[in-house]
Amino acid sequence: MANKTVKKIEATKPTLSAQYSTFTRKRKVAAYARVSTAKEEQENSFDAQVSYTVDFLEKKIKPNEGEVPQYYIEHSHEAIIPPEDWQLVQLEMARRKSLKRKYSGNSVFGARLICEDCGGFFGAKVWNSTNKYKRTIWQCNDKFKGESICTTPHLVEDDIKARFLTAYNSLLPSRDGILSDCRMMYDTLTDTTAIDAEMEELLQEAEVITELTRKCIEENASAAQNQEEFTAKYNSYERRYEAVRKKVEKLQAQKEERQVQADSISAFMFELHETDEPVMVFDEKLWLSVIDIVTVRHDGTLVFRFRNGMEAEA
Ligand SMILES: [Zn+2]
Numbered sequence: 258m259a260n261k262t263v264k265k266i267e268a269t270k271p272t273l274s275a276q277y278s279t280f281t282r283k284r285k286v287a288a289y290a291r292v293s294t295a296k297e298e299q300e301n302s303f304d305a306q307v308s309y310t311v312d313f314l315e316k317k318i319k320p321n322e323g324e325v326p327q328y329y330i331e332h333s334h335e336a337i338i339p340p341e342d343w344q345l346v347q348l349e350m351a352r353r354k355s356l357k358r359k360y361s362g363n364s365v366f367g368a369r370l371i372c373e374d375c376g377g378f379f380g381a382k383v384w385n386s387t388n389k390y391k392r393t394i395w396q397c398n399d400k401f402k403g404e405s406i407c408t409t410p411h412l413v414e415d416d417i418k419a420r421f422l423t424a425y426n427s428l429l430p431s432r433d434g435i436l437s438d439c440r441m442m443y444d445t446l447t448d449t450t451a452i453d454a455e456m457e458e459l460l461q462e463a464e465v466i467t468e469l470t471r472k473c474i475e476e477n478a479s480a481a482q483n484q485e486e487f488t489a490k491y492n493s494y495e496r497r498y499e500a501v502r503k504k505v506e507k508l509q510a511q512k513e514e515r516q517v518q519a520d521s522i523s524a525f526m527f528e529l530h531e532t533d534e535p536v537m538v539f540d541e542k543l544w545l546s547v548i549d550i551v552t553v554r555h556d557g558t559l560v561f562r563f564r565n566g567m568e569a570e571a
Contacts (some may be wrong), residue, residue, distance in 0.1 A: 345545055346389075348524055351517045352549075365541050366417060372397035373554045382411075397553075409553045417551075417559070418539035424561040424569040425547065426535040440527045441567050446519040449512050456508050463501045470494040525564035527548035 317460035353368055380398040385391045385555045396411035428435060470491065477487045525547040536543065552560040 259538050268551070275438050280506065331348070344520065345524065345542065348517075348520055349545060352521070355517075364415065365544055366395060369548060369551055370395055370412070370417070371550055371552050372407050372409045374409055375399050375407075379553060380411070407462055408555045410555075410557045412553065412559075420538060420559050420571040421544060421548070421551075421561060422536055424533075424571040425543070425563075427569050427571075428529065428563070428567070429532065429535060432529060432532070435565065435567065436526060437528060439529075442565065443519050443526070446515045446522070449515065452508050452512050456505060459501050459505050459508070463498060463505070466494055468500045470498070521564045 313347070317489055356368060359407055363461050366379070371377070372379060375397060377397055377399045379395040381395055383391060383393055392413065394413055395417065396409045397409050399406045399407065473487070473490055473494065476482065528543055528546045547563050549562045549564045549566075551562070554560065558570055560568055560570050
């Protein structure tokens with residue numbers, strides 16, 4: 258921690274629309290600073306910081322776009338993870354978070370091999386753990402639990418690795434075409450012009466409602482008024498505001514979801530672009546970057562689904 262320097266990015270207050278258009282860029286700076294490990298608390302603290310309350314109704318609606326100062330930490334402790342690996346960690350966290358199924362362990366094969374019979378994940382099991390024949394095999398976690406026993410075979414790690422390389426290398430002949438398709442998908446996903454415009458409108462509407470409510474309260478404080486009427490008016494503003502807030506949240510979630518997909522495709526593109534010749538040695542980083550899910554069939558074949566949606570059997 259000795260060499261740590263903290264650079265403060267001063268709070269700024271541009272116009273609403275300018276704030277919004279710079280949202281993505283600023284957030285990336287902040288994300289890099291805060292999420293230096295894959296620890297969940299850090300991720301949560303980041304989530305907590307991207308939104309902050311500006312309205313007097315005490316409900317968050319605006320993303321943090323520079324009103325709160327953000328800190329970019331250089332030479333910080335475990336932030337030794339280079340950006341590339343850090344991005345991979347983020348991708349994996351997003352991927353695992355989106356999984357509806359249970360998985361165990363931290364192996365690169367965990368949460369990736371799916372049983373064709375039951376749709377559950379394969380888990381690791383150590384055979385001959387006490388002697389020199391010790392080895393790790395992968396089998397359906399629910400193999401002997403359900404009413405019908407899954408018929409998918411168990412797999413040894415070396416076999417998974419070899420077949421992954423076969424599947425991955427089979428993409429190489431059509432590499433250029435795949436990359437240009439990926440580029441198109443990436444561009445479509447990251448073009449959020451329509452969402453941004455809708456959000457901008459909603460944020461303006463929220464400002465108007467906030468202003469109306471503020472006036473309504475001021476009037477009530479300065480002159481005698483029918484309290485029933487006041488309360489009814491206040492409540493109607495609050496309801497309108499709440500409706501707007503929900504719409505904004507939904508759009509934000511859509512935007513984030515698209516970014517996650519775009520990052521995922523981008524990781525795949527990067528690796529494929531770097532692969533000039535067939536890969537002969539298994540590489541964990543390559544596996545994590547390009548593989549979405551692998552389905553294990555009864556007959557023992559593996560269907561590798563890559564992050565761009567393509568599938569290859571091996
Ligand atoms: Zn199964």
